[in-house]
Amino acid sequence: MKPNGTKGLESRPNHRYSDRPFIAIWEATRACDLACVHCRASAESKPYPGELNTEQSLDLIRQIAEWKVPLFVITGGDPLKRADLPQLIGECAKREMTFALAPSVTPLLTLEKLKELQKAGLNRVSISIDGEDALTHDTFRGIPGTFDRCVETMQWLKDLGIKLQVNTTVSRHNQKQIWEIARLIKDYAIERWSVFFLVPTGRAEKKQALTAGESEEVLNQLYDILKEGWFDIKTTEAHHFRRIILQRSNVKPDKLEEAMKSGAGPGLIRAALGVNDGRGFVFISHTGDVCPSGFLPVPGGNVKSEPLSRIYQENEMFKTLRDSDGLKGKCGRCEYRYHCGGSRARAFALTGDIMGADPFCSYQPA
Numbered sequence: 001m002k003p004n005g006t007k008g009l010e011s012r013p014n015h016r017y018s019d020r021p022f023i024a025i026w027e028a029t030r031a032c033d034l035a036c037v038h039c040r041a042s043a044e045s046k047p048y049p050g051e052l053n054t055e056q057s058l059d060l061i062r063q064i065a066e067w068k069v070p071l072f073v074i075t076g077g078d079p080l081k082r083a084d085l086p087q088l089i090g091e092c093a094k095r096e097m098t099f100a101l102a103p104s105v106t107p108l109l110t111l112e113k114l115k116e117l118q119k120a121g122l123n124r125v126s127i128s129i130d131g132e133d134a135l136t137h138d139t140f141r142g143i144p145g146t147f148d149r150c151v152e153t154m155q156w157l158k159d160l161g162i163k164l165q166v167n168t169t170v171s172r173h174n175q176k177q178i179w180e181i182a183r184l185i186k187d188y189a190i191e192r193w194s195v196f197f198l199v200p201t202g203r204a205e206k207k208q209a210l211t212a213g214e215s216e217e218v219l220n221q222l223y224d225i226l227k228e229g230w231f232d233i234k235t236t237e238a239h240h241f242r243r244i245i246l247q248r249s250n251v252k253p254d255k256l257e258e259a260m261k262s263g264a265g266p267g268l269i270r271a272a273l274g275v276n277d278g279r280g281f282v283f284i285s286h287t288g289d290v291c292p293s294g295f296l297p298v299p300g301g302n303v304k305s306e307p308l309s310r311i312y313q314e315n316e317m318f319k320t321l322r323d324s325d326g327l328k329g330k331c332g333r334c335e336y337r338y339h340c341g342g343s344r345a346r347a348f349a350l351t352g353d354i355m356g357a358d359p360f361c362s363y364q365p366a
Contacts, residue, residue: 017322021312022273022280023071024064027294028057028088030286032078033106034141047081050287054084056304058091060284063308065095072097073126075294077286078104080113086120093121100124100165105150106143114156126165126194127153131173132180140173154188164188169196170218171208178221186230193231195222197238197360199295199345212362219244226266234270237295237343240361242271243336253335277344278321282312292321295345298354320355329357334365 030048052060064072072092079085080103092099101117103109105127114125127150131137134147141147157164166185168174174181185193197218198209210218219241226233226245235241246253249265260268275281278292285291289299290311300315312318320326321344324337331342332355342358350359 017275017280018319019313020067020309021069021282022275023073024069024282024284024308025073025075025294026060026064026284027286028052028074028076028079028085029081030077031081032076032104033081033108034078034104034143034146048077048286052286052288052304054087056288057084057088060288060303060308061088061091061095061097063303065092065097067309070098072099073102074099075102076104078106078108080104080106080108086116089117089120089122098124100126100163102126102167105146105153107149109149109153111156114153114160114162118160118162122162124163124165125157126167127157128167128169129154129181129185130169132177132184136174136177140169140171154185154190158189164190165192165194166190167194167196169198170210171198172210173208175210175214175218178218179225182225182228182230190231193225193233194236195233195238196236197343197346199237199343200349209360212360215240215360216244216362220248223248223267229266233267237293237345239276239340239343240336240358240363242267242274242339243363245271246336246339253339256339271339274339274341276321276341278318279324279341282308282318284308290315292318293345295343296348296354298348317354326355327357328353328355330363330365331355331357331361334363336363 029051031046074088079101101122129137129150130140137147138144154164168181197215200209215238219238222233222241223244245267249268251259251265251268256268256272259265260272277296281293283291283294284303288303290301290303290308291297291299298317300317301311324341327337327341331337342361344354346360347356347358348354
């Protein structure tokens, strides 16, 4: 049997990515009142036709709960645009799911709304900070005052005891502010910093993205910040951060299990998980399309017509993405392919080949 991206970890149930993903993300709506220059969904404030209704949404939540997916995220657009959001959160809480909400920070996100959602069962939230100051962040998000609202919201979440993840999209607008952003957010008791590397899809353009060399520089900065111990750090569509972690920890890929047992080096568990688009990760769109990720909007099926688990387990595209030995170019030759595998979304966006090499990775395999 070929590795499914978790070589050496196949005996652990949560790592059998051919059976189920590690994380499922649901785009509860595409509507949003922000105007972000990089928005993968090209979101607008108006309602979108064909979105999953309340009954269909509750059924999706039940499927994910019964499938025992370790982590579920409700995102958008802005999920606060849905009137039934408290009911949906209540369903997640009733089923004892580990779940989080990723709202947009707009006037809809008030202290009173957070208290209402907390009462319904919410205890994890992620918000975005995309610059060290209002000018950088608000220019990127398209609405003046958003940065100040984000800082205020982080304080609310800290005061309420709601677990906080901060998301940051790295592109040309903030590539020199990595340490400054880290210092800004560390005072708000965040659990995790999730750093997104731009993929040219939706409103995002290739000219906004970092080069391979610039990405390498930022990833090394992230490792230095990780060593400070302020919070956990994960990356999205920069899977080569796992290579950086292993290299900087002086751990060879085939020695990762041994190193984890000795507790050597920060971030090794993330390298071991090996999650990638369609490989431990599944995205459900506002209309029910099931995709490998939100940045790889190629549907393998739709939950309105077939079960989510069947799409993920049996669709040929998903099975292809879980075969790390099927990667092409330098990604296919790379000794880190089972832990990294390159961004499948970026490869598809820039080359049209879902299994092609990640153009924004500078590493050359031995």
